[in-house]
Amino acid sequence: SQKTINPNYSNRGMTLEEDINESNLYYLTNGIAVIHKKPTPVQIVSVDYPKRSAAVIKEAYFKQQSTTDYNGVYRGKYIDFEAKETKNKTSFPLQNFHEHQIEHMKAVVKQGGICFVLLRFTNSDEVFLLEAKHLFPYWDESIKGGRKSIPKKIIETIGYHVPIHLHPRIDYLKVIDHLYFNQ
């Protein structure tokens, strides 16, 4: 894939999540797509119900998302993805993913949903879109004792460079247009 990064728009200390949220808000506001991050799941242990005011959660724990973080609709199609970043320069570690996320992505692909991961190499500030179907063989290999990461050179070949703009910051639907809508 070609480099499409404009250094003027480089990531100024924003997390991948913040950049994606900004992009989703851009898509939503402009009537392009309806894609949201799911709320962080929390295991609630104890709640106080003070008189005449809102319930207060007094003890709770972060749980792992049982699915991916983002989903929604674009041109009638179901969109589902997970976003991860790494400080590594030459490969993307697979332990960033969890078994149940991969299982969820496999189920989505079976249902004909558009499913992918957004991978950011923070050091070079590059974001790649990798279709879930290309992630699965590397994941399956890794849990069989194989390599625990995907070389960046391979991601550059089977993945797609995501254009970085001012708005939307991470324009991943451009890649989806190319892959699924011949545009």
Add this chain to the structure above:
Amino acid sequence: SQKTINPNYSNRGMTLEEDINESNLYYLTNGIAVIHKKPTPVQIVSVDYPKRSAAVIKEAYFKQQSTTDYNGVYRGKYIDFEAKETKNKTSFPLQNFHEHQIEHMKAVVKQGGICFVLLRFTNSDEVFLLEAKHLFPYWDESIKGGRKSIPKKIIETIGYHVPIHLHPRIDYLKVIDHLYFNQ
């Protein structure tokens, strides 16, 4: 619509949410659809990070979902819905919905997603699927000062009786098959 309820399978004190979760699990396990309830959104105010153990949320508040509660993929199509119940016998109160949920549903319909509400009349243990496009005129009318509920007689006409089974308990995809896949 016809009555399809079998009293043997009537709701034995389960909430609508529990019944829908059971149905979604049935769909998931049988490879029929991938539809999940989104986690309850929580506003976290204070977190403790004890040494050598998991972070503990010490103060948090329930937030309102900014979208609907359920979404996912069925036969490649995006599915999005909200579920509500009422003890009323002759009409469904519209104040069960929130402005941002309606806005979200309108955006989903514009993107070509399949969007609806599941309405349970707890007293008669009947569940109706009402397409979002049929809900909007009643909502819009109600915020203009019009009627604040939809008469049950109208829901019986423009909505669809959802079959209640042992598994899946609320087989709403049967109605979707009929409406969107000519089955």
